[in-house]
Amino acid sequence: MSAVIQPAKAPGTADTPRETSGTRLAVRRFLRNRLAVAGLGVVLFFVLFCFVGPLVYSTDQTHTALDQVNLAPSGTHWLGTDAVGHDELGRLMYGGKVSLIVGLAAGALATVIGTLWGAVAGYAGGWIDAVMMRIVDAGIAIPALFILLVVSAITTPGLPGLILILGLVSWLVPSRLIRAETLTLKNRDYVLTLRAIGGTHARAILRHILPNSVSTIIVATTFQIADAILLVAYVSYLGLGVQPPATDWGGMLSAGLTAAYSGYWWLILPPGLAIILVVWAFNAIGDGLRDAFDVRGRG
Amino acid sequence: MSTPSYLIRRVLQAVAVIVIVTIVVFGLLHALPGGPARGILGPQATAQQIARFNHEQGLDQSLPVQYLHYLNQLLHGDLGTSYTLNAPVSRLIGERLPKTLVLTVLSLVIGLLLAIPLGMWQAVRRNRPADYVITTLSLIAYSTPVYFLGLILVLVFSQVLPWFPSQAPQGQSLAQVFSEPQALVLPVATGAASMVAVFSRYMRAATLENLSEDYVRTARAGGSRYGAILRRHVFRNSLTPVISMLGYYLPVLFGGALVVEQLFNYPGMGLLFWSAAQASDYPVLLGCVLVIAVATVVGTLLADIVQRIIDPRVKAGRA
Numbered sequence: 001m002s003a004v005i006q007p008a009k010a011p012g013t014a015d016t017p018r019e020t021s022g023t024r025l026a027v028r029r030f031l032r033n034r035l036a037v038a039g040l041g042v043v044l045f046f047v048l049f050c051f052v053g054p055l056v057y058s059t060d061q062t063h064t065a066l067d068q069v070n071l072a073p074s075g076t077h078w079l080g081t082d083a084v085g086h087d088e089l090g091r092l093m094y095g096g097k098v099s100l101i102v103g104l105a106a107g108a109l110a111t112v113i114g115t116l117w118g119a120v121a122g123y124a125g126g127w128i129d130a131v132m133m134r135i136v137d138a139g140i141a142i143p144a145l146f147i148l149l150v151v152s153a154i155t156t157p158g159l160p161g162l163i164l165i166l167g168l169v170s171w172l173v174p175s176r177l178i179r180a181e182t183l184t185l186k187n188r189d190y191v192l193t194l195r196a197i198g199g200t201h202a203r204a205i206l207r208h209i210l211p212n213s214v215s216t217i218i219v220a221t222t223f224q225i226a227d228a229i230l231l232v233a234y235v236s237y238l239g240l241g242v243q244p245p246a247t248d249w250g251g252m253l254s255a256g257l258t259a260a261y262s263g264y265w266w267l268i269l270p271p272g273l274a275i276i277l278v279v280w281a282f283n284a285i286g287d288g289l290r291d292a293f294d295v296r297g298r299g
Numbered sequence: 300m301s302t303p304s305y306l307i308r309r310v311l312q313a314v315a316v317i318v319i320v321t322i323v324v325f326g327l328l329h330a331l332p333g334g335p336a337r338g339i340l341g342p343q344a345t346a347q348q349i350a351r352f353n354h355e356q357g358l359d360q361s362l363p364v365q366y367l368h369y370l371n372q373l374l375h376g377d378l379g380t381s382y383t384l385n386a387p388v389s390r391l392i393g394e395r396l397p398k399t400l401v402l403t404v405l406s407l408v409i410g411l412l413l414a415i416p417l418g419m420w421q422a423v424r425r426n427r428p429a430d431y432v433i434t435t436l437s438l439i440a441y442s443t444p445v446y447f448l449g450l451i452l453v454l455v456f457s458q459v460l461p462w463f464p465s466q467a468p469q470g471q472s473l474a475q476v477f478s479e480p481q482a483l484v485l486p487v488a489t490g491a492a493s494m495v496a497v498f499s500r501y502m503r504a505a506t507l508e509n510l511s512e513d514y515v516r517t518a519r520a521g522g523s524r525y526g527a528i529l530r531r532h533v534f535r536n537s538l539t540p541v542i543s544m545l546g547y548y549l550p551v552l553f554g555g556a557l558v559v560e561q562l563f564n565y566p567g568m569g570l571l572f573w574s575a576a577q578a579s580d581y582p583v584l585l586g587c588v589l590v591i592a593v594a595t596v597v598g599t600l601l602a603d604i605v606q607r608i609i610d611p612r613v614k615a616g617r618a
Contacts, residue, residue, distance in 0.1 A: 035435065134312065138319035140547070141595040142588055143554035149576040150327060150584050226442065233444045234558070238573070253447060260454060272447045279442035287438075 026215070029292040036288020042281035046274070050096035059090025062245055070259065073266055080266040082252075083259060091252060092270050098248035099275070102163055102232045107225030109167030114174030114224075115217055119205050121175070122182030133179065136172050144169040145234060152240030159242060166228055166235070174220040181213040188212075215293035222289055226282035233275050249275045306604065313600045320592040321373065324585045325366050378589065379582035381575075388586035392568060396590070397473055399567035402559065403552050405487045407545075410494025415541070417495065418502025419534065422510060425503075433499070440496035445555050449489040449562045456485060467565030486563040490555055497551075501544055505537040512536075539610045546602025549595040 030036055064084040073080040079088035121132035147169050151157075157165060182205075185191065191204050210217070235241050236250030247255070249271040256267030340348055353359045357368060372379070378388035421430045440448070457465040467486045468479040476483070509515065510533060518528045553569070560569035568587060575583035 035431075134315045135319055137312070137316040137596070137599075138323060138592070141316065141320060141550060141592040141599075142323070143550040143557070143591060145554040145557055146572065146584075146588050146591065149557075149572065150581075150588065153576045153579045153581070153584060154330070230442065230444060234446075237444065237446055237558075238561075238576075250444070253444070257450065260450060261458065268447075268450065272444075272451075275447070276439060276443050280439050283438055283442055 026289075026292040030288050033288040033291065035284045036292075039281035039284030039288065042277050043285065046096060046100065046278050046281075050093050050100055053093040054090065057090060057093070059087040059094075061086055061090055061094045070262075070264055070267075072264075079270055080264070082255065082267055088266055088270060091247065092249075092274060095247045095249050095252050095271065096274060096278075098159070098242055098246060099229055099232055099250070100278070102159065102166065102242075102248065103225055103229030103278075105163045106166035106170065106232070107221060107228040109163060110171040110224050110228065111174050111217060111221040112171075113167060114171035114220070115178045115210065115213075117171065118175035118178030118180075119182045119209055119213070122179035123186050123201065123205055123209065125186075129179075133176075136175055139169075139172045144231065145238070148231075148235055148240055149238055152235075152238065156240070156243065159246075162232075162235070162240075162242065166231055170224065170227060170231065174217075174224060177216055177220055178213055181216050182209050185209045185212050215289075216295045219286055219290045219293060219295055222282055222286035226279045226286060229275065229282065230279050302607070305607065309600060309603060313596050316596050317593055320589065320596070321370060322366070324589050324592075325369050327588075328369075328581060328585055329362070329365075373589070378586035381583050382580045383575075383578045384580070384583070388582050391571060391583060392586055392590055394471075395566065395568040395571045398476060398565065399553075399556050399560070399569060401473065401476060402467075402483075402486060402490065402565060402567060403556050405483070406490025406494055406555075406559075407552065409487065410491040411498060413491070414495045414498035415502050415538070418499040418504075419506045419529070419537065421499065421503045422506035423529065425507060434503075437496040437499050440492055441500070443493075445489060445493055445558045446562050448492055449485070449559060452485050452489055453562075465563070467560070467563035469564070469566065471566070486559050486565055489559050489562070493555060497548070498541060498544075501541050502537060505540045506533060509533045509536045536610075539606055543602045543606040546595075546599035549598045550591065553591045553594075 064086070066084065068081055070081065070083055073088075079092065082088055082091060117132060117136070121129045124132075148165065151165055155161075186204070186209060188208075191208050194204055194208065232241065232248060233250030233253065236248055237254040239254075241251050242248055252271040253268055253275070256264065256271070259267045340352060344352075350359075357365065360368075376389055378392070380387055381391060384391060417433065421433050424430050453465045456462050463484045464479075464482045465485065466482060468476045468482045514532065515528055518532065519525065556567065557569035557572060559565065560567045561573045564570070568590075572584060572587045574580075575587070
């Protein structure tokens, strides 16, 4: 019986036996996944590189320097210069900022739209669900790249417009995941009880179903960001990206395409590798989170 | 649900999706700045010219009437006329689509032939170094923009090592395309590489799931050899979810073809679409979107039906 008469300790002191919550377990499982932790490290590195880097390694990314174009890497220009004389390392930071901001914002926007759409469809059920999900099917049937090219033929968006368009073409997969989650949650006792005592539908979705789907939402967001960063790279390659003198990694890659045949490897390898590393990192984090939270996701 | 009523339900769903796609495409066509008239007559057209054009083309009628008119044209195989190439869109797509299919089907078949054994092998050797290495490599390939992958392949296998041409076959007919097989290598390799990355992941996950099933343990307890169980049971059971993914994967395939065709200058539907986007040739753009969307909806429908026929567990609602 000795365990029962242990002296009570004030809550919050260091050796209070802490509750091992689901989140804590998930965090522990995540940290044991070496690839996921490596991914986290890569993301942190690139955030520092793009946002703090320019303070340390300051370069002129607005004015052209036509007397020093396509220079090979050297002591003054660590990664050489591009076709209009911009320092390539500085440009990598400058373009990375755009890629990261657009990718994060578009990925988050897509998840928000998809989550609300999927939750409402799954919760409502019946013909509302049927119509909403057929719209999702129709959206999935049209490849995002094709829609983006049609949009590019109509208009040239600014940065907020680009984020909006990317968000609007990529919310479909998360909406399916959240709908599936909602279908299992909406008949739980706490939701049924809430409805029985007169709680509104909005309250059921916002206060119960979405908070209980939070692990699915987090995992979906991570994969969505990876996809969005990749999509930004495609979009710039196809000519709908941010307009010069601003750039992003995809824009740098497509600008370097012709130069690559002249042997100017420093114009394509750095932005290409940066895209691969960051997208890989978000995918690895997503894999790690999915396994840690034990939710169904893609792949 | 019995199979006939499932089929009817599923076909009706597919029809509904196609109707929604036509509404989206019709909506885009009318969201153009100045409408189709501005697109055809150009930015120099006067207001009177646009008004006359709209009247002649029935564009001053109400939207629902125009939509029904548009649907009627579609049902007669009329996708409109290209602004710049002065030819019916259906004929342009009809000429280009077979070439795109050659490219995508070759990439798909080669990709699957590599991805399926690879994914199974990874699942069998799960959590060993080889599995980690391949998982990481396929995730890296998955994270690589297809055009960057293609560019690297061109630089290595066409510039540094002059083994293959950097341009795809330029022939107009299919026979001409096949007459230059070495020119198909790099475009197909680019497409296949991204395919391997995606499908080895699916195959690995599907095989892992099956390896933990009771029937594997039962078969082993009954004395069957592990290799035989893998070949005879696990392989077939893991293949069904992968095959059903193919239907959903069609849009990605076409998106990939768009990039590969542009990169290797291959005269398929993707390149047609790309040049149409450069020229703001909306009928061609939207015609391609429509064809791809319908192909995807039909592909998904067929994949679902095939899966239901070959996998009795789907009918029982367990898979």
